[in-house]
Every structure is written in structure tokens, then in C-alpha cells.
Amino acid sequence: MLIGIPREIKDNEYRAGMVPSSVVELVHHGHQVLVESGLGLGIGVHDDEYRQAGATVLDGPEDIYAQAELLVKVKEPQAEECRMLREGQVLFTYLHLAPDRELTQGLLDSGVTAIAYETVRTPDGALPLLAPMSEVAGRLSVQAGANCLEKDNGGSGILLGGVPGVDSAHVLVIGGGIVGDNAAYIAKGMGAHVTILDNSVPRLRQLDISYGGRVNCVFSNRASIEKYALQADLVIGAVLLAGAAAPKLLTREIIAAMNPGSVVVDVAIDQGGCFETSHPTTHSDPTFIVDDVVHYCVANMPGVVPRTSSFGLNNATLPYVLRLADSGWQKALANDEGFLRGLNIHAGHICYEAVASAHQLPYTPADKFISVS
Ligand SMILES: NC(=O)c1ccc[n+]([C@@H]2O[C@H](COP(=O)([O-])OP(=O)(O)OC[C@H]3O[C@@H](n4cnc5c(N)ncnc54)[C@H](O)[C@@H]3O)[C@@H](O)[C@H]2O)c1
Known part of the structure; x- marks a missing residue:
């Protein structure tokens, strides 16, 4: 041919x-x-x-x-x-x-x-030709988030992995699918404290076993989202409801109560975003600040790599x-x-x-x- x-x-x-x-x-x-x-x-x-x-x-x-x-x-x-x-x-x-x-x-x-x-689709309903871009976006989300945490970029000035004697950053990943798993993998590799929230117990079981208990895998609901977001230096939004707009899981009230200089990376922005304060951005102007929290909401993240x-x-x-x-x-x-x-x-x-x-x-x-x- x-x-x-x-x-x-x-x-x-x-x-x-x-x-x-x-x-x-x-x-x-x-x-x-x-x-x-x-x-x-x-x-x-x-x-x-x-x-x-x-x-x-x-x-x-x-x-x-x-x-x-x-x-x-x-x-x-x-x-x-x-x-x-x-x-x-x-x-x-x-x-x-x-x-x-x-x-x-x-x-x-x-x-x-x-x-x-x-x-x-594959026989089990997965999307094999979307998955590689979710892997890229998940891994990149931590790189982007770490960069936003730098003082010059509006962040709180925390290094994800800390140094011996100084605590590492807390990273919250909401949604433990392909994006979330890849984000957690990189954040953990950089030495951060990592929590994944997902509302699928079978998925949490898989993640818990694959990380051997080194990542905190917790059921996602209003209370857990608020609790872990308020402790987090970096929140990564990675939920997907197939065929529907992303649910607004991080409310404006929670964002306003986060520590100044915290960072939120809304990977789900291509489905409307899962943070109430998100709007799509581009690689040439990737971030904006709401209530002292740096937002990174690039809709085509893989394009930069x-x-x-x-x-x-x-x-x-x-x-x-x-x-x-x-x-x-x-x-x-x-x-x-x-x-x-x-x-x-x-x-x-x-x-x-x-x-x-x-x-x-x-x-x-x-x-x-x-x-x-
Ligand atoms: N911005 C970009 O460049 C870019 C690139 C790739 C993917 N994405 C987007 O990232 C999002 C995630 O993609 P994916 O491939 O990881 O999807 P996925 O289906 O593999 O994972 C989604 C996860 O979200 C979980 N979830 C659903 N509702 C939840 C809730 N209320 N609380 C916690 N978890 C919940 C599901 O159980 C699932 O584990 C999608 O919106 C996708 O379009 C964006």
C-alpha cells in the first residue's frame, strides 16, 4: 500500500x-x-x-x-x-x-x-490511542507543577523533594487513572509525599499494591478532597467521567483556603476542568493566579514535548x-x-x-x- x-x-x-x-x-x-x-x-x-x-x-x-x-x-x-x-x-x-x-x-x-x-477501543473498552498522551500529560504535570512552585513563578518556593533535614512537598493527585498514576509515579520519584484520591475502590486497590504502600491511596469524597487539598503544596486534577464534562471537585472556597503560593495543575481542563477556578491556558501563557494559588491549565500539554x-x-x-x-x-x-x-x-x-x-x-x-x- x-x-x-x-x-x-x-x-x-x-x-x-x-x-x-x-x-x-x-x-x-x-x-x-x-x-x-x-x-x-x-x-x-x-x-x-x-x-x-x-x-x-x-x-x-x-x-x-x-x-x-x-x-x-x-x-x-x-x-x-x-x-x-x-x-x-x-x-x-x-x-x-x-x-x-x-x-x-x-x-x-x-x-x-x-x-x-x-x-x-480495546476489547475491555480502554482507549489505546489516547493512553500515551495521558501518560505524557501525567508525567509532565509534576514537572510543570514543580516549576510553578518556584518563587519567581508565583509559587511558595518549596522544592518537591525537600533536602535532608527539610520536609518534602505534599502532592495531591485527584483521579488515579492513567494521568494520575503517571503523575504520582513522578512525584514520588522526586521525593514528594503523595496522596491519590479516586472514587473507584478497585482502582485504589491496584494503585496501593503497585506502589507497595509508598503512596497514600484514599477514597475520594468531599471531606477527603478538602482535607488533603488544604495540606497540599501541589494539587493535580486528573479525573475523567467518560463522555461527560469533568466534575468541579476543588471548589473556590477550598482554593481560597489553600496556603498562598500553592499550585494547582488541572490536566482535566480539556474536559472543562475539575477545579472551579480553572480556565484553559496555552503553552505561551500557561498560568494565572486566583486567591494566591497558581493555576496551570494547558489544554494540550503533550504538545510541548x-x-x-x-x-x-x-x-x-x-x-x-x-x-x-x-x-x-x-x-x-x-x-x-x-x-x-x-x-x-x-x-x-x-x-x-x-x-x-x-x-x-x-x-x-x-x-x-x-x-x-
Ligand atoms: N491537558 C492535557 O493535555 C491532557 C492530556 C491527556 C489527558 N487529559 C485529560 O486528563 C483526564 C484524565 O485522563 P485519564 O486518561 O487519566 O483518564 P482515566 O479514565 O484513565 O482516569 C480517570 C480517573 O478518574 C477517576 N475519577 C472519576 N471521578 C472521580 C472523582 N469524583 N474523584 C476521584 N477520582 C475520580 C476514575 O475512577 C479514574 O480512575 C481526562 O480529562 C483527559 O482528557 C488532558
Whole structure:
């Protein structure tokens, strides 16, 4: 199959849809890979490394969009990219169509077959192509929080790990899923006192065992949130209610009562945020202060570490890309119901119910276009 990897053109997006090691695998499977020159610039990978991996490097995106049977990207296509898509071509990338009517219409008009990373599921219902970005955001949240705790950045001037003879910082992680687990792992590694709150007892059991009792795992409710937030130097918000806005777990009253110079990092800001005082920020202006508490609420945290994020994303996407390339999209999706859930748009039809209902457009079940064995 002919696979195309164009450069990302969305503002401030530096990640690459495929890294050279993924190209090697595709070529080894007998596929041809077209890469746009400069694809890897944002992650420190030069065109020659793609050439050595077996890709053909082309100057602009036009020939890639015109020739490729399968396009692999990171972000949703921008308007000028949508205009280059065509019927019979498969697009595999993050799409997030529900809030974006214009993009949805653009993909419908193009006739392309669009499979969204964010809606692919494993048999147990997990989201395997979102997980790597949650890992990145969780680990980064502690790095960002530690930076905000520095005096120059409005923080209280506490070093997370303390020093011998001086107490370490207290870190509270609300939500012990993928983000929360990764945040706790880094905070503990930096020497902080760490508490995780979650309202799932089975999840707390898993975390308690995996940390061998070195992290305080406590049931989440109003009382525990208030108690541990008031002791915390750094609070990380990492809850998720699938398909719903994040609950506002840290109230304005609690924030106002926290120690001056404390820091709150709301990773759940992409779902509306789980702190009452949060609003989305950007990497160019990531923080603001409310009631002497520093807030970090960047909605696309992985974007600031594109190299790690690209390699992590590729590890998760490559097996799916290989299946699309080896078997063709219909067979690959027919053999895996979780993968089939990634199909959002095909030949002018919306195949993902939540997207159709968000835009009040007709919905055609994905399995109408393939037979699931
Ligand atoms: N800002 C960013 O750049 C960025 C990047 C990746 C993920 N995220 C967001 O981070 C959030 C967490 O993602 P995840 O992958 O870890 O999700 P996840 O489903 O793995 O974990 C969510 C956890 O929240 C827990 N939870 C639900 N309600 C709770 C409550 N009331 N109190 C305590 N815990 C509660 C769940 O039991 C679960 O363990 C999501 O909103 C996700 O979209 C943001």
C-alpha cells in the first residue's frame, strides 16, 4: 500500500505522524512510504533519517495527498488539508469531530474514510490511542507543577523533594487513572509525599499494591478532597467521567483556603476542568493566579514535548497502521470491533453516533460498510 505522512500544519503542532522506526516496519511489510520534507524537524529527526528508513521524501504535501491510499497524521486536517482529501483514501489521525462542525462537513464533502485515534477501543473498552498522551500529560504535570512552585513563578518556593533535614512537598493527585498514576509515579520519584484520591475502590486497590504502600491511596469524597487539598503544596486534577464534562471537585472556597503560593495543575481542563477556578491556558501563557494559588491549565500539554509524544504515540498507533496497510481498512476493521469504533466518517456518511447527534446529522452504523466476522 502507498502510505503518506504529511507535515502537521496546525498552529504550534510539532509532532510527527510516523517516526523513522515505524517507516522501517511498514517498508519491511512491503509498503511504500511517502514523507513530506521537514516532517521530523520538530522532533529532531532529519529527512535523511526517513530516507535511510526507506521512505521517499517529497517537497510539498500535494503529491502525498494526491497519491497516498492511507494518510497517517497527528492532528485533525485543517481546511486546506481537507480540500486535498478524496474518496477512496483512508485518513488515520486524531479528529475530535463532535465539537467541530466545519471539519465534520469538510470530511463528509471530501468522501474520505476517516478513522479517529480517540474513538478506537480495546476489547475491555480502554482507549489505546489516547493512553500515551495521558501518560505524557501525567508525567509532565509534576514537572510543570514543580516549576510553578518556584518563587519567581508565583509559587511558595518549596522544592518537591525537600533536602535532608527539610520536609518534602505534599502532592495531591485527584483521579488515579492513567494521568494520575503517571503523575504520582513522578512525584514520588522526586521525593514528594503523595496522596491519590479516586472514587473507584478497585482502582485504589491496584494503585496501593503497585506502589507497595509508598503512596497514600484514599477514597475520594468531599471531606477527603478538602482535607488533603488544604495540606497540599501541589494539587493535580486528573479525573475523567467518560463522555461527560469533568466534575468541579476543588471548589473556590477550598482554593481560597489553600496556603498562598500553592499550585494547582488541572490536566482535566480539556474536559472543562475539575477545579472551579480553572480556565484553559496555552503553552505561551500557561498560568494565572486566583486567591494566591497558581493555576496551570494547558489544554494540550503533550504538545510541548513533541519528541517524546511522537515516539509514544507511534508505539501505540503502529500496530493499527500495519493492520490497515496489510489487510485494507475494511478487513482490518471487520476483524476487530474496537478498531471498527474508530470509523467516524466514510464516503459522505457519519458512522459514529456521538458525532452525528452532536451535529444533528444522519447516522449510519459503521458495520453497514463492512461485515463483522
Ligand atoms: N491537558 C492535557 O493535555 C491532557 C492530556 C491527556 C489527558 N487529559 C485529560 O486528563 C483526564 C484524565 O485522563 P485519564 O486518561 O487519566 O483518564 P482515566 O479514565 O484513565 O482516569 C480517570 C480517573 O478518574 C477517576 N475519577 C472519576 N471521578 C472521580 C472523582 N469524583 N474523584 C476521584 N477520582 C475520580 C476514575 O475512577 C479514574 O480512575 C481526562 O480529562 C483527559 O482528557 C488532558
